[in-house]
Amino acid sequence: MSLFAGIKKFFKGLDQQHRHKAIEDLEWEMHELQHIFGLLTLGYMVGLPSAPLPVAWELLPDMPREFAIMLARLDTAQNPLSEQFSRLDVS
Amino acid sequence: MSAVLPHVRFFMGKGGVGKSTLSALTALYHADRGHTVLLASFDPAHNLGDIFQQKLGERPVPIVERLSAVEVDPEKWSREYLQEAERQFRAAYAYLTTFSLEQHFKVIRHAPGVEAYALMRAFDDLYRKSNVDFLLLDMPPTALSLSFLALPRLSLLWLEQLHALRTEIQQKQKMISRLRLGRREMERDRVMENINRQTERWRERDAVFSNNAQTRYLLIENPEALSALENGRIESRLKELGFSGIDRVVNKTGNGKSGFPLVAGLYGINKMRAYIDHHKSVFDALIR
Numbered sequence: 001m002s003l004f005a006g007i008k009k010f011f012k013g014l015d016q017q018h019r020h021k022a023i024e025d026l027e028w029e030m031h032e033l034q035h036i037f038g039l040l041t042l043g044y045m046v047g048l049p050s051a052p053l054p055v056a057w058e059l060l061p062d063m064p065r066e067f068a069i070m071l072a073r074l075d076t077a078q079n080p081l082s083e084q085f086s087r088l089d090v091s
Numbered sequence: 092m093s094a095v096l097p098h099v100r101f102f103m104g105k106g107g108v109g110k111s112t113l114s115a116l117t118a119l120y121h122a123d124r125g126h127t128v129l130l131a132s133f134d135p136a137h138n139l140g141d142i143f144q145q146k147l148g149e150r151p152v153p154i155v156e157r158l159s160a161v162e163v164d165p166e167k168w169s170r171e172y173l174q175e176a177e178r179q180f181r182a183a184y185a186y187l188t189t190f191s192l193e194q195h196f197k198v199i200r201h202a203p204g205v206e207a208y209a210l211m212r213a214f215d216d217l218y219r220k221s222n223v224d225f226l227l228l229d230m231p232p233t234a235l236s237l238s239f240l241a242l243p244r245l246s247l248l249w250l251e252q253l254h255a256l257r258t259e260i261q262q263k264q265k266m267i268s269r270l271r272l273g274r275r276e277m278e279r280d281r282v283m284e285n286i287n288r289q290t291e292r293w294r295e296r297d298a299v300f301s302n303n304a305q306t307r308y309l310l311i312e313n314p315e316a317l318s319a320l321e322n323g324r325i326e327s328r329l330k331e332l333g334f335s336g337i338d339r340v341v342n343k344t345g346n347g348k349s350g351f352p353l354v355a356g357l358y359g360i361n362k363m364r365a366y367i368d369h370h371k372s373v374f375d376a377l378i379r
Contacts (some may be wrong), residue, residue: 023270030263037256040249044202051249052242053204054211057176058289059253061183062281 038066096305097129097218097226103236103325104311105318109342109353110134113311114229115142115160116351119360120367120374122158126224130160131217133210133239134231137162142358151221155360161217165231168209207238211296214239218299233321237328243297244332250290257283303336307379310339314350340377351377 041059043050050056060067102114111132118130129151132139139162140147143154149167151159210231217226230236261280299306310325312318326337341350351373357366367374 019270023267026263026267026270030260030267033256033260033263037253037260040253040256051253052208052246053202054208054242055246055249055253055289057180059282059285061179062285064183066282067184 034066038063042067095222095224096299097221097223099218099299099306100225100227101230101236101240101306101308102228102311103230103233103308103322105321106232108311108313108318109351110311111138111142111229112353112357113309113340113342113351114227115139116357116363116367116374117309117378118158118160118225118227119155119363120378121225121227122155123364123367126157127222128158128225128227129217129221129223130154130158130227130229131213132160132162132229133165133213133236134229135165139229142363144359159223163210163213163217165206165209165213168213169205172205172209172212204238204242206235207242210235210239211242215296233325237325240300240329240334241332243293243300246293247290247297250286250293254283254286254290257286301333301335303334306334307336307338308334310337311342312339313343314341338377338379 039048039050041051041056041063044053044056051059100114100117102110102117104110111134114130118128122128130139132147137147139160143160145152145154145160147160147162149161149164151161153159214228230239257280261283308325308329310322312322322339326339329337342353344350344352351370357363
């Protein structure tokens with residue numbers, strides 16, 4: 001492998017690594033926003049103030065994903081710090 | 092909404108001030124002057140049937156030429172709404188076998204907002220189908236009436252926030268898609284479509300409620316402090332909601348004061364017509 005090809009490969013790897021990290025961060029941010037969206041629309045189920053019932057109910061059939069997220073979120077709701085640490089690779 | 096948009100009149104005020112009687116008299120006043128009128132009672136404690144001395148129900152009953160009346164059953168509209176929502180919920184979440192749907196719907200039945208939204212559906216139905224010049228509504232107790240009237244603004248406020256949040260989610264999705272695949276292709280967002288659909292419908296309702304050329308709020312009170320204080324609160328709330336077509340009307344007046352000198356036992360078409368004729372100048376001045 002020539003020196004040029006080696007440098008090119010190095011930068012390509014670096015780009016991929018940064019791209020991967022950026023996607024990971026963006027996905028985490030997006031999931032957080034989806035969780036907030038889920039809470040704002042489905043929060044009434046767990047006693048939180050949320051959108052007026054008619055608005056929330058009409059949205060419900062079109063948001064099975066958010067509904068699933070909210071149910072899954074209940075598993076991690078008790079331990080938000082551990083989720084943050086695991087995302088930041090802190091052990 | 093229908094091509095012919097009715098003028099809407101909401102009769103509100105403290106219990107016992109004469110909302111039903113005045114709404115019935117106003118309906119007859121308009122009908123006798125050549126307008127088509129539908130008078131609807133939204134009050135669960137109906138007494139329009141007693142005033143007109145006719146049995147009324149969910150379907151409009153002709154009272155005199157050009158005038159029909161209906162007694163809306165809020166319970167029935169709530170029940171139908173909950174059944175429809177339950178059907179949609181079950182269809183969308185059939186896989187959630189462990190989720191206790193029955194329990195969920197038992198709780199929802201008594202959730203705040205259900206009764207007001209049930210009335211909204213009844214209102215939509217009357218507004219779209221009645222095809223009359225005037226739609227008069229004898230409103231339920233103040234708390235429920237205000238919840239009903241606040242629903243469009245409140246829903247629009249929430250939908251606006253949800254739209255903004257959804258837009259942010261979509262932007263993140265676009266960025267992820269571009270980083271991962273080098274393109275911006277996006278899946279169809281059904282939630283956003285739903286938000287837009289709902290926004291359009293709530294805007295239509297809000298436009299009806301806030302158009303003072305089409306819709307007026309008649310706040311009925313008696314010449315005593317309590318009903319006037321309650322109407323003061325109703326007026327403030329309506330103004331907060333951006334509604335301007337508010338008329339405060341005093342009923343059961345005496346000594347030539349401005350308002351309706353309504354007497355007890357005013358029921359039956361003949362007595363009502365005689366009353367309107369006798370107080371024609373008051374009706375001409377106060378009824379729009």
